[in-house]
Amino acid sequence: MNKRKKIREKLSFASAALLQMTSASATETPDETWDMSSAILFYNESDGRVSAIEPVISGTKELKNGDIINLKAVFDSLTGATPTGAHASSTDQTFTNPSGKKSYTVTAGELPLDDTFLDTRVALSGSWNSAVFDNYSRLILSGNLSKEFDYSSLGVSANFLRDFNNRNTTFNAALGLSSDSIEPSGGIPTAFANMKVAGTGTNRDATDDSKTITDFIFGVTQVINRSTLMQFNLGVSESSGYLTDPYKIITLIDPVNGLPIATSGDDLPYLYENRPDSRSRQTFFWKTVHHLNEDIINISYRYHTDDWGIDSHTIDFHYRYELGNGSYLQPHLRYYSQNAADFFTTSLADGQALPEFASADYRLGDFITSTIGIKYATPAGKNSEFSVRAEIISQTQNEVNTPVGDQANHDLTPDLDSFIIQLGYDFYFEQ
Amino acid sequence: MYKLILILNLFLLSACTTVQPWDKDLLAKPSMALVPSEIDNALDEHIYFSKEASMGGQGVGGGGCGCN
Numbered sequence: 001m002n003k004r005k006k007i008r009e010k011l012s013f014a015s016a017a018l019l020q021m022t023s024a025s026a027t028e029t030p031d032e033t034w035d036m037s038s039a040i041l042f043y044n045e046s047d048g049r050v051s052a053i054e055p056v057i058s059g060t061k062e063l064k065n066g067d068i069i070n071l072k073a074v075f076d077s078l079t080g081a082t083p084t085g086a087h088a089s090s091t092d093q094t095f096t097n098p099s100g101k102k103s104y105t106v107t108a109g110e111l112p113l114d115d116t117f118l119d120t121r122v123a124l125s126g127s128w129n130s131a132v133f134d135n136y137s138r139l140i141l142s143g144n145l146s147k148e149f150d151y152s153s154l155g156v157s158a159n160f161l162r163d164f165n166n167r168n169t170t171f172n173a174a175l176g177l178s179s180d181s182i183e184p185s186g187g188i189p190t191a192f193a194n195m196k197v198a199g200t201g202t203n204r205d206a207t208d209d210s211k212t213i214t215d216f217i218f219g220v221t222q223v224i225n226r227s228t229l230m231q232f233n234l235g236v237s238e239s240s241g242y243l244t245d246p247y248k249i250i251t252l253i254d255p256v257n258g259l260p261i262a263t264s265g266d267d268l269p270y271l272y273e274n275r276p277d278s279r280s281r282q283t284f285f286w287k288t289v290h291h292l293n294e295d296i297i298n299i300s301y302r303y304h305t306d307d308w309g310i311d312s313h314t315i316d317f318h319y320r321y322e323l324g325n326g327s328y329l330q331p332h333l334r335y336y337s338q339n340a341a342d343f344f345t346t347s348l349a350d351g352q353a354l355p356e357f358a359s360a361d362y363r364l365g366d367f368i369t370s371t372i373g374i375k376y377a378t379p380a381g382k383n384s385e386f387s388v389r390a391e392i393i394s395q396t397q398n399e400v401n402t403p404v405g406d407q408a409n410h411d412l413t414p415d416l417d418s419f420i421i422q423l424g425y426d427f428y429f430e431q
Numbered sequence: 432m433y434k435l436i437l438i439l440n441l442f443l444l445s446a447c448t449t450v451q452p453w454d455k456d457l458l459a460k461p462s463m464a465l466v467p468s469e470i471d472n473a474l475d476e477h478i479y480f481s482k483e484a485s486m487g488g489q490g491v492g493g494g495g496c497g498c499n
Binding site (some may be wrong): 015036037038039041043045056072074076119121123142144147148150151153155156157160165166167169174175176178180182213215216217221223224225227229231233235246250264281283284287289291294298302305308310314320328336338341363364369375389393395406416418420422424 | 432448449450451452454455457458459462463464465467468469470471473476477479482483484485486487488489490492493495496497499
């Protein structure tokens with residue numbers, strides 16, 4: 001039996017598939033092998049926005065006692081420009097860098113982008129998967145650490161799986177805790193304070209802040225028949241702390257002509273956004289994997305709702321088309337739609353009372369994301385596999401607010417196209 | 432909403448047949464795993480997490496980042 005495949009079969013536990021384990025494979029003596037997966041992802045957005053290169057390496061080993069360990073490292077290098085929340089206008093617009101010391105000007109009609117965007121991220125994670133109580137239960141303990149120059153995240157999780165019904169049903173309960181801290185360039189901006197002209201002050205409250213996230217999932221995986229597996233998950237997530245994006249601003253406009261308006265000499269016509277300090281989300285997730293004669297369909301649906309007023313629907317579809325000799329082609333389609341957060345706004349009007357919360361971050365807006373992609377994988381020698389994947393991601397934004405004056409002359413919520421290429425190489429080696 | 436989902440699930444699960452261990456050859460294939468490629472899945476989740484307002488559903492944790 002192919003050793004790499006054998007470990008992978010057992011690893012299916014991680015996605016609630018205790019039921020995939022046969023008694024024969026459970027009693028085999030494990031080999032001292034590392035099952036390695038590696039990939040490099042190239043991500044590019046249209047119009048000179050974000051570019052990213054992301055190498056990943058992951059190693060999995062089955063110990064002599066049947067426990068399975070996994071270690072993973074991800075590096076993320078980002079460059080380019082990202083929207084600030086300010087919208088295009090018929091006047092040139094000048095912004096101050098987060099440091100408060102330098103400024104940059106965006107030509108009239110152009111979408112304001114912060115081109116100082118540059119970041120590197122390193123993420124390390126590990127998990128330990130072991131049998132508990134008896135041969136029908138497993139516990140997976142995981143930890144992860146992610147570090148950027150202005151952000152760090154530390155998370156732990158526990159996932160308990162229990163088989164029933166002759167291993168045809170698996171219950172899964174998982175708890176995850178994450179503690180994140182942010183130390184943005186220039187500090188934490190004062191909510192709804194003006195961005196200041198470079199060199200005249202920064203309107204900052206503190207140097208850093210933090211948030212915590214608690215996730216809970218309860219799920220069932222069921223063998224429907226000899227060729228079909230189905231999974232249902234209910235998830236609850238609670239976030240609290242600093243949930244605002246310190247780099248995002250909102251254009252302050254004249255309520256009549258719609259042009260940006262500064263209220264005093266040292267102020268720029270942009271206010272720092274302000275989000276609630278808590279967020280409760282609920283998700284329902286359904287997935288079915290079905291084996292046809294040769295090919296495999298993997299389809300899922302997710303419903304997400306939260307107390308920020310965001311509801312979303314995600315449908316994901318993979319079709320694995322077997323080419324023979326271990327090679328396959330895998331088309332991928334994904335459709336995602338969300339409505340805007342209650343406090344999402346394109347701009348704020350001068351002279352009107354400020355809302356309790358507001359953000360112009362396009363990711364909290366009303367939009368649809370469509371993804372189309374394809375993957376090709378083929379064996380590359382003994383016990384290794386090479387793959388290449390390409391995807392196009394198109395985000396179509398819908399207007400949320402009625403344009404005021406000059407705003408009608410511009411695309412306030414521009415669409416976004418992204419393109420990814422991923423090269424992958426999986427292999428195993430014996431110690 | 433949740434009651435409806437629960438009833439639907441119970442209805443679907445009641446339609447299942449018991450598959451014996453010796454009939455699980457197809458289900459045991461690595462390509463039949465719920466997540467056949469953990470790396471593809473993690474990279475996709477990271478992209479969508481940084482570009483959309485929703486996250487989660489499949490599992491817990493996964494590593495926060497300043498991208499959203």
